[in-house]
Amino acid sequence: MSHRCRVVVLISGNGSNLQAIIDGCDDTLTADVVGVISNKPDAYGLVRAHHSEIDTSCVIAHSDETREQYDARLLEAINKYQPDLVVLAGFMRILSDGFVEQFTGKMLNIHPSLLPKYPGLHTHQRAIDAGDSEHGASVHFVTPELDSGPVVLQAKVPVYPGDDVATLSERVHEQEHAIYPMVVKWFSQQRLVMKDGKAYLDNELIGEQGYAAD
Ligand SMILES: Nc1nc2c(c(=O)[nH]1)N[C@@H](CN(C=O)c1ccc(C(=O)N[C@@H](CCC(=O)O)C(=O)O)cc1)CN2
Numbered sequence: 655m656s657h658r659c660r661v662v663v664l665i666s667g668n669g670s671n672l673q674a675i676i677d678g679c680d681d682t683l684t685a686d687v688v689g690v691i692s693n694k695p696d697a698y699g700l701v702r703a704h705h706s707e708i709d710t711s712c713v714i715a716h717s718d719e720t721r722e723q724y725d726a727r728l729l730e731a732i733n734k735y736q737p738d739l740v741v742l743a744g745f746m747r748i749l750s751d752g753f754v755e756q757f758t759g760k761m762l763n764i765h766p767s768l769l770p771k772y773p774g775l776h777t778h779q780r781a782i783d784a785g786d787s788e789h790g791a792s793v794h795f796v797t798p799e800l801d802s803g804p805v806v807l808q809a810k811v812p813v814y815p816g817d818d819v820a821t822l823s824e825r826v827h828e829q830e831h832a833i834y835p836m837v838v839k840w841f842s843q844q845r846l847v848m849k850d851g852k853a854y855l856d857n858e859l860i861g862e863q864g865y866a867a868d
């Protein structure tokens with residue numbers, strides 16, 4: 655990549671991870687967030703983007719369209735920015751296989767659990783209900799199978815007896831804001847690649863489908 659890494663961030667809500675990546679780009683990342691796309695017009699992350707003078711667009715689902723039809727509109731919106739990397743940051747839609755395959759090795763997601771534990775939704779409540787003593791977050795490459803792409807980096811947090819979703823998610827968020835910008839930086843420096851369904855950092859295997867290296 656002879657230019658600064660062009661990053662498009664997809665959001666659905668608050669955008670605190672988006673903010674952490676924007677702030678990281680201002681500091682040490684050799685990357686620029688060139689666009690923010692939301693499926694929800696009221697996502698506060700859009701306000702965060704405006705404050706940083708980053709272009710935004712909304713791709714709102716129509717009730718009568720298929721997942722593939724939505725994804726075709728989303729693809730058109732993304733391609734306007736010609737990104738090197740697409741970052742899902744609280745983007746709450748499952749993406750169709752054909753869409754994801756267009757971004758193999760160029761799409762990351764942050765998931766609020768220690769994958770492969772708790773793919774899907776409501777991860778904090780599931781960890782509390784299971785009586786887990788630890789929880790956390792995982793950054794992984796996105797593949798068609800939900801939350802099963804090669805894990806790049808994880809952060810662990812303790813689960814305390816009095817925790818509820820609010821206290822636990824806040825503790826996880828703090829870690830997310832540290833690890834996601836770091837992974838984006840590795841990608842922008844061309845140190846992080848996905849090859850044959852595995853994640854490599856500096857040519858060392860660090861993650862396989864759904865599992866992080868120990
Ligand atoms: N094909 C893939 N799509 C997505 C992945 C992925 O790994 N492969 N990661 C997710 C992110 N995600 C968890 O990290 C996630 C997002 C959304 C859902 C989900 O069930 N969405 C429902 C709608 C839920 C809602 O509107 O509140 C749906 O799309 O039907 C699960 C996991 C992003 N996409």
Ligand SMILES: NCC(=O)N[C@@H]1O[C@H](COP(=O)([O-])[O-])[C@@H](O)[C@H]1O
Pocket residue numbers: 665666667668669670671672699743744745746764765766774775791827830
């Ligand atoms: N399954 C996807 C998922 O649940 N992602 C989670 O949504 C939150 C978005 O917060 P943010 O909008 O403040 O970045 C983050 O905690 C992220 O791990």
